[in-house]
Amino acid sequence: MSQSKDLYEAILNGDAKKAHAATEAALAAGTAPMDLIQNSMVPAMDEVGQLFEAEEYFVPELLLAGRAMKSTMELIKPLLSASGQKMKLRVVIGTVKGDLHDIGKNIVASMLEGGGFEVIDLGTDVSPESFVAAVKDRDPQVVCMSALLTVTMPAMKLTIDALTTAGVRTQVKVLVGGAPVTQQYAREIGADGYSENANGAVGLVRKLLVETQ
Amino acid sequence: MITSERTIRNYSKLAIPSADLLLYGICPHPLKCGLGLTIGGGAVFPEVNFTLPPMNMTDETWPEVVAHYEQMAEQILRRAASLAVPGIVLEFELLPPMTERPEWGAELTALLKQHLNAYHDKFHLAAALRVTPTDIRDQVKPPLMRTGPPWERLKRSLELCAEAGADILSIESIGGKEVHDQALMFGDFRGIVFALGVLAPRDMSWLWGEIGDICGRHPGVVAGGDSACGFANTAMQLAHQKMLPEVLAAVVRSMSAVRSLAAFEQGALGPSKDCAYEGPVLKAITGYPISMEGKSASCAHFSPLGNIAAAMCDLWSNESVQNVRLLSGNAPEVFTELLAYDCRLMNSAAASAGGALQMRSWMVSSDEWLSPQAAVLSPEATLKIATAIVGADSPYPRTLAAGRAAVEILKDGVARGKLHLSRKEQQWLTRIDEALDALPKDEAALMRDLESHYGSLYDKASYGL
Numbered sequence: 001m002s003q004s005k006d007l008y009e010a011i012l013n014g015d016a017k018k019a020h021a022a023t024e025a026a027l028a029a030g031t032a033p034m035d036l037i038q039n040s041m042v043p044a045m046d047e048v049g050q051l052f053e054a055e056e057y058f059v060p061e062l063l064l065a066g067r068a069m070k071s072t073m074e075l076i077k078p079l080l081s082a083s084g085q086k087m088k089l090r091v092v093i094g095t096v097k098g099d100l101h102d103i104g105k106n107i108v109a110s111m112l113e114g115g116g117f118e119v120i121d122l123g124t125d126v127s128p129e130s131f132v133a134a135v136k137d138r139d140p141q142v143v144c145m146s147a148l149l150t151v152t153m154p155a156m157k158l159t160i161d162a163l164t165t166a167g168v169r170t171q172v173k174v175l176v177g178g179a180p181v182t183q184q185y186a187r188e189i190g191a192d193g194y195s196e197n198a199n200g201a202v203g204l205v206r207k208l209l210v211e212t213q
Numbered sequence: 214m215i216t217s218e219r220t221i222r223n224y225s226k227l228a229i230p231s232a233d234l235l236l237y238g239i240c241p242h243p244l245k246c247g248l249g250l251t252i253g254g255g256a257v258f259p260e261v262n263f264t265l266p267p268m269n270m271t272d273e274t275w276p277e278v279v280a281h282y283e284q285m286a287e288q289i290l291r292r293a294a295s296l297a298v299p300g301i302v303l304e305f306e307l308l309p310p311m312t313e314r315p316e317w318g319a320e321l322t323a324l325l326k327q328h329l330n331a332y333h334d335k336f337h338l339a340a341a342l343r344v345t346p347t348d349i350r351d352q353v354k355p356p357l358m359r360t361g362p363p364w365e366r367l368k369r370s371l372e373l374c375a376e377a378g379a380d381i382l383s384i385e386s387i388g389g390k391e392v393h394d395q396a397l398m399f400g401d402f403r404g405i406v407f408a409l410g411v412l413a414p415r416d417m418s419w420l421w422g423e424i425g426d427i428c429g430r431h432p433g434v435v436a437g438g439d440s441a442c443g444f445a446n447t448a449m450q451l452a453h454q455k456m457l458p459e460v461l462a463a464v465v466r467s468m469s470a471v472r473s474l475a476a477f478e479q480g481a482l483g484p485s486k487d488c489a490y491e492g493p494v495l496k497a498i499t500g501y502p503i504s505m506e507g508k509s510a511s512c513a514h515f516s517p518l519g520n521i522a523a524a525m526c527d528l529w530s531n532e533s534v535q536n537v538r539l540l541s542g543n544a545p546e547v548f549t550e551l552l553a554y555d556c557r558l559m560n561s562a563a564a565s566a567g568g569a570l571q572m573r574s575w576m577v578s579s580d581e582w583l584s585p586q587a588a589v590l591s592p593e594a595t596l597k598i599a600t601a602i603v604g605a606d607s608p609y610p611r612t613l614a615a616g617r618a619a620v621e622i623l624k625d626g627v628a629r630g631k632l633h634l635s636r637k638e639q640q641w642l643t644r645i646d647e648a649l650d651a652l653p654k655d656e657a658a659l660m661r662d663l664e665s666h667y668g669s670l671y672d673k674a675s676y677g678l
Contacts, residue, residue, distance in 0.1 A: 055455050103447065150268070185267070
C-alpha cells in the first residue's frame with residue numbers, strides 16, 4: 001500500500017525516477033500490475049488533470065507527470081501482455097496531411113496517456129491512408145486529428161472520407177481540434193466531436209466511449 | 214535604390230541609447246523601399262496581412278486562390294486610397310503549399326505587385342510588398358536546415374519571389390525550434406536556452422546570409438527581418454491558455470531577441486516581422502525600423518500587449534486575417550481601415566511638439582504592469598534588455614544576459630508593487646532565476662550536458678556543429 005502511495009505521489013510530482021522505483025518495489029511486493037494502474041496511476045493522473053483545470057498546474061507539470069506514468073508503464077506493459085491482459089482503450093492521434101504543427105497534438109496525446117489510454121501517435125503530416133492503416137492494424141476506439149492551418153483543415157474531411165471508403169468509419173469515434181477548427185466545422189465534416197482545448201479532449205474521449213458502451 | 218549589402222555587423226552599443234528617443238515612427242536608419250515608401254522616417258504606416266479562408270489548394274482550386282488574392286489586394290488598396298493613407302505595406306505570407314511549389318508563390322507576388330503599381334500610379338500611394346515564404350525545412354526529423362529538397366524549394370521560393378516583385382523579403386525561421394518545442398512544453402529552461410542561445414542564432418546567421426545573397430542579386434529587394442514567432446509567440450499563446458507561466462513567456466521573449474538580431478548582423482535592413490514582439494530591442498540595438506502588431510491583430514491571436522506593442526513601431530500590422538465577409542466588407546479591407554485609423558492617430562499625435570512621447574506614454578502605461586509580457590516591453594525595459602545583450606559578445610552569453618535582465622525587470626516590478634503575480638507565477642519566476650544561475654558559462658558545456666536529452670532531435674551539421 002505504501003509503495004502504491006509512493007507511486008501516486010511520484011506521478012503527481014512528475015518524478016519519473018521515483019515513480020519507476022516505487023513501481024519496482026510494488027511489483028516486488030506482489031501488487032498486481034492492473035491494481036497499480038487502477039489504484040495509483042489513473043487516480044494520480046486524474047488529480048493532475050484537476051490541478052491543471054484549476055490552473056494550479058501548467059503544462060510542464062502535466063507532461064512531467066505523464067512522463068513519470070510512462071516510465072512506470074514500461075515496467076508494467078510486458079507483465080500485462082504476459083498475463084493476457086491489455087490496455088482496453090486505444091487512441092490513434094496525428095496532425096493531418098500537410099500540417100506540421102504538433103504542440104497541441106502532443107499535449108492531447110500526453111493527457112490521454114495520463115488518462116489511462118493507450119495512445120498511438122502517428123506524428124505530423126499524416127496522410128488519410130496512414131490513418132486508415134492505423135485503424136485497421138491497431139484497432140483503436142478513437143481517432144484524433146489536429147490542424148493549425150486553414151488550408152490543412154480540409155484534410156480532416158478527406159481523412160474521414162477515407163475511413164468511410166475503407167469501411168472502418170463506424171469502428172471509431174473521430175475527434176478534431178486545432179486553432180481554426182470549430183464545432184460547426186466538426187459537424188460539417190462528419191466528425192463525432194470537437195474540443196477547443198486539451199483537457200476538454202480527454203473528457204470528450206471518455207464521454208464518447210461511455211456513450212458507445 | 215536600396216540594395217542589401219552583405220555586411221557582417223557586430224553590435225556592441227545601442228543605436229538608440231535613450232528611452233526618450235525610442236519612439237514610434239522614427240529610427241536612426243529609415244528604410245527607403247518599394248514604391249516611394251520610407252519606413253521609420255517620421256510616420257507609422259499600416260502593414261496589412263491577409264490569407265485565404267478554409268479551402269483546399271490544388272491545381273483545380275488554384276484559379277479560386279488567385280481570385281481571392283486579386284480581390285483582397287483590390288479591396289485593401291481601395292479602402293486605403295479612400296482613407297487617404299499616405300503609405301502602406303502589403304505583406305504576403307506564403308502558405309506552405311505556395312512555398313512547396315515556388316511558382317505559385319511567385320505568381321501571387323507578381324499579382325500583388327501589379328495592384329500596388331496601379332495604385333501608386335493612380336493615387337501616388339507610397340507602398341511596398343513584403344513577401345514571407347514559409348520556413349518548410351522541418352519536414353524530416355531531425356530537420357535538415359542547410360541541405361535537402363525542402364531547403365532547395367524554400368531557397369527557390371525566395372529567389373522567385375524576389376524576381377516577381379517583392380520589395381522586402383522576410384521569413385519566420387525555425388532553426389532550433391525542434392529542441393525549443395519540447396523544452397518549452399516540459400519547462401526545461403536549460404533546453405530553452407540551448408535552443409534560443411546556441412541553435413537558433415547559428416541557423417539565423419546562416420539563413421540570413423543566404424537571404425542577403427539573394428537580395429544582393431536582385432537590386433531593390435531588401436532583406437527585412439525575422440521573427441521569433443515559433444518560439445516566443447508559441448509561449449505567449451500557451452501562456453494565454455494558462456498552459457505555461459506568463460513569466461516564462463516574458464523571459465523567452467526577451468532572450469529570443471538575440472536570435473532575431475542575427476538577421477541584422479547579417480545585413481538585414483528592417484523592418485523586422487510584425488509578429489516579432491522582440492522588435493523594440495532590435496530597434497534599440499540596430500536603429501533599423503520594425504513592424505509590430507497588437508490590438509488590431511486580435512483577428513489572428515490574443516496578446517496582452519495591445520497598446521504597448523505600438524509604442525515603438527514603424528509599421529503597424531494586423532498579423533493575418535482571412536478573406537471572409539463582414540458587414541462593412543471583407544475582413545482584409547476592414548482591418549486595413551482599423552490600421553489606417555491607428556496610424557493616423559499616432560501620426561497626428563507625433564505632429565505636435567512632445568506628442569509622440571505623450572502618446573507613447575499612454576500606450577505603455579495602459580498595458581505595462583498588467584502582464585509580465587508587457588512589463589518587458591516598455592521602452593525602459595527594452596533598453597535594459599538591449600543593453601544587456603550588447604554587453605556580451607556572442608549569442609549564448611547574450612541570451613543569458615537578456616534572460617537575467619528580464620528576470621530583474623519582473624522582480625523589480627513585483628518588489629515595487631507594480632506587477633502582481635500569482636503564487637504559481639512567482640514560483641516559476643524563482644525557478645527561472647535559479648535555472649539561469651545554474652547554467653554553465655560556455656555553450657560547449659551546455660551542449661554536452663544536454664546531448665543525451667536533446668541530441669537526437671537536431672542535426673548537428675545543420676548548425677555547423
